[in-house]
Amino acid sequence: MSQFLHQRPLHSPLSDPYPISPRTLASSQRPMSLLSRTTLLLLLSLLVLLGVILPWFGAPQFMFPNTTSSLAKWRDYTLAQAASFVAKNGTVIVCAVSQPYLPFLNNWLISITRQKHQDQVLVIAEDYATLYKVNQKWPGHAVLVPPAPDSQTAHKFGSQGFFNFTSRRPRHLLHILELGYNVMYNDVDMVWLRDPFPYLKGNHDVYFTDDMAAVKPLDHSHDLPPPGKKGRTYICSCMIYMRPTDGAKLVMKKWIEELQVQPWSKAKKANDQPAFNWALNKTAGQVDLYLLPQAAFPTGGLYFKNKTWVQETKGMHAIIHNNYILGFEKKIKRFQDFGLWLVDDHAPESPLGRL
Ligand SMILES: *[C@@H]1O[C@H](CO)[C@@H](O)[C@H](O)[C@H]1NC(C)=O
Ligand SMILES: *[C@@H]1O[C@H](CO)[C@@H](O)[C@H](O)[C@H]1NC(C)=O
Ligand SMILES: *[C@@H]1O[C@H](CO)[C@@H](O)[C@H](O)[C@H]1NC(C)=O
Ligand SMILES: *[C@@H]1O[C@H](CO)[C@@H](O)[C@H](O)[C@H]1NC(C)=O
Numbered sequence: 001m002s003q004f005l006h007q008r009p010l011h012s013p014l015s016d017p018y019p020i021s022p023r024t025l026a027s028s029q030r031p032m033s034l035l036s037r038t039t040l041l042l043l044l045s046l047l048v049l050l051g052v053i054l055p056w057f058g059a060p061q062f063m064f065p066n067t068t069s070s071l072a073k074w075r076d077y078t079l080a081q082a083a084s085f086v087a088k089n090g091t092v093i094v095c096a097v098s099q100p101y102l103p104f105l106n107n108w109l110i111s112i113t114r115q116k117h118q119d120q121v122l123v124i125a126e127d128y129a130t131l132y133k134v135n136q137k138w139p140g141h142a143v144l145v146p147p148a149p150d151s152q153t154a155h156k157f158g159s160q161g162f163f164n165f166t167s168r169r170p171r172h173l174l175h176i177l178e179l180g181y182n183v184m185y186n187d188v189d190m191v192w193l194r195d196p197f198p199y200l201k202g203n204h205d206v207y208f209t210d211d212m213a214a215v216k217p218l219d220h221s222h223d224l225p226p227p228g229k230k231g232r233t234y235i236c237s238c239m240i241y242m243r244p245t246d247g248a249k250l251v252m253k254k255w256i257e258e259l260q261v262q263p264w265s266k267a268k269k270a271n272d273q274p275a276f277n278w279a280l281n282k283t284a285g286q287v288d289l290y291l292l293p294q295a296a297f298p299t300g301g302l303y304f305k306n307k308t309w310v311q312e313t314k315g316m317h318a319i320i321h322n323n324y325i326l327g328f329e330k331k332i333k334r335f336q337d338f339g340l341w342l343v344d345d346h347a348p349e350s351p352l353g354r355l
Contacts (some may be wrong), residue, residue, distance in 0.1 A: 074135045074142070075128070079172070082143035083179050086122045091182040093117060096169055098126040098149075100328070102133065102355050103343055104188040107335065109350045110342040111192040118351050124172050126165060137352045145172060158271070166272040167259045169237070174252035177244045187238040189322040189331055191340045196241075196296070196318045204290035205247030208280075211236040211273075213301030213324070215294075215309055222291045224284055230274075237276040238321055239297060247287035254279035300324040304334060 083092050093112070097105045105123065112118050123142040125131035126149055134142035149165045169185070176183045184196070200207055210216075210225060211234045225233050242248035258275035280289060294302070295316040301324035302309060303317070310317075320340060322331050335341035347354040 070136075071132060074131055075144070077135075077140075077143050079124075079143055079145055079175055080179055082122050082140065083176055083181055085140045086120055087181050088120045089182075090180070091120055091184065092122050092176055093120045093184045093186065094122045094124055094172065094176065095186050095188045096124040096126055096165075096172065097130055097188055098165070099129045099133075101188055102130065103332070105134075106347065106350045106352055106355055107341060107343045108186065108188045108190055108192075109352060110346050111190075111340075113349050113351065115192050115195040117192075117195065117197075121351075126168070133355075134352065137355075141351070145175075163271060166237075167256075169272060170252045170255040170259070170276075173240070173242065174249060174256070177242060177249050177252065180244050182241070182243050184241045185239065186319070187321065187323075190239065191320045191322075191335070191342070192318065193320060194296070194318040199292055199296050199318060200241050202290065203243070204288045205243060205245045206251050206280075206287060207241040207290045207292055208235050209239050209292050209297040209299070209321075210234065210294060211238075211299045211301070211323070213299055213305065215302065215306070218293070218295055218313075220291075220294060222293075224280055224289050224291060227281070232274060232277040232281055235273075235277050235280055235291075236299065236321070236323075237273045238323065239292075239319060245288075247283075251279050251283050251287055254283050258282075297321075304338065 086092055095105065095108065109118060109121065112121060121141060123130070123134050125134060125142045125144045128144065128148060131142050131144040145168070149161065149168065173183055173185055212225070212228070224235070228234055242251075255272075255276050258278045259272060262275060262278075280287075293316075295313040296318040298309075298313075298317065298320070300321045303320050304322070304324065320338075322335055322340075325331055325334060332341060342349070343355075
């Protein structure tokens with residue numbers, strides 16, 4: 001089982017099921033001469049007519065996208081601008097997504113919309129296709145922090161590209177803290193069943209969840225758990241809430257440092273979670289840490305595998321994480337089996353609509 005514990009199984013080791021296919025403009029190669037002058041004139045006048053008249057009837061934007069300028073606008077959109085646009089009560093909810101994970105993003109968003117927190121969501125796009133797609137449907141809610149990682153290699157779990165991709169996360173989070181916001185980070189293979197904010201009690205620096213599947217008593221301690229077999233804890237880097245305090249910033253800096261001192265190697269095939277755990281271990285004395293209740297934030301290794309426990313804790317679950325499973329299709333199937341795959345029937349509830 002321990003092999004699962006240090007994995008971040010959102011990203012499947014399978015090859016990318018939705019290869020990035022840049023939509024090249026299918027430019028018509030037909031020679032002009034094929035179009036008679038009258039047809040051309042007719043077309044031109046039709047275009048002018050549409051352009052002049054339709055806006056008066058509130059023609060939807062997509063009919064006349066000013067593509068070049070809007071793309072340029074989002075390319076230059078900064079994290080500071082984006083955070084200031086989405087923040088409510090000084091709080092931003094962020095995820096980091098590349099194009100193959102758009103269905104998961106949408107599923108997660110539907111569940112957040114049901115808890116009325118969607119306005120605070122900022123999607124950190126890890127490729128330009130995602131940046132443009134999200135902002136086209138939901139202007140201002142996606143930002144790309146350059147340089148964009150190489151999207152072809154980014155999703156292969158255990159690869160160096162995947163490591164590079166996840167290594168960007170503590171930098172994004174530190175940046176948002178330095179801008180002065182509270183930040184909640186979520187992986188997008190999560191579903192909210194209740195509003196998680198009432199669980200963020202007190203005034204601690206960093207809140208997180210345990211990735212261990214062993215059942216704990218309902219009144220378990222909120223301290224950092226003792227280290228496990230590998231000498232470190234198994235805290236999940238999948239859900240983190242932080243206040244913009246020196247303590248929280250210190251944890252992010254330490255996380256970045258730990259990723260640098262234990263870089264990716266073929267032998268280890270590391271991901272970002274052990275480094276996060278070492279960062280917590282090394283800063284524990286200086287930072288106010290808070291372990292969230294297991295009943296509300298169970299690991300997928302518990303929620304999807306122990307029916308008795310799920311029944312016993314019915315009504316207490318806030319966020320469900322679809323981890324302890326590898327593979328894009330398997331994750332979707334599991335969400336479907338548990339009634340948590342919302343995108344097929346409830347896409348209109350998402351601010352992105354149907355993708
Ligand atoms: C902001 O805070 C107020 C007061 O605590 C609360 O009622 C409201 O729901 C919060 N808004 C959001 C979007 O969290
Ligand atoms: C990952 O990052 C390292 C260090 O910045 C770089 O040398 C390497 O080419 C990157 N690899 C991939 C696959 O993105
Ligand atoms: C940090 O890790 C070391 C080595 O496993 C362990 O002895 C120590 O108790 C840990 N500290 C905390 C605060 O968890
Ligand atoms: C499943 O949950 C029940 C009820 O909480 C618990 O007693 C049992 O030990 C759990 N089983 C496993 C395999 O963890």
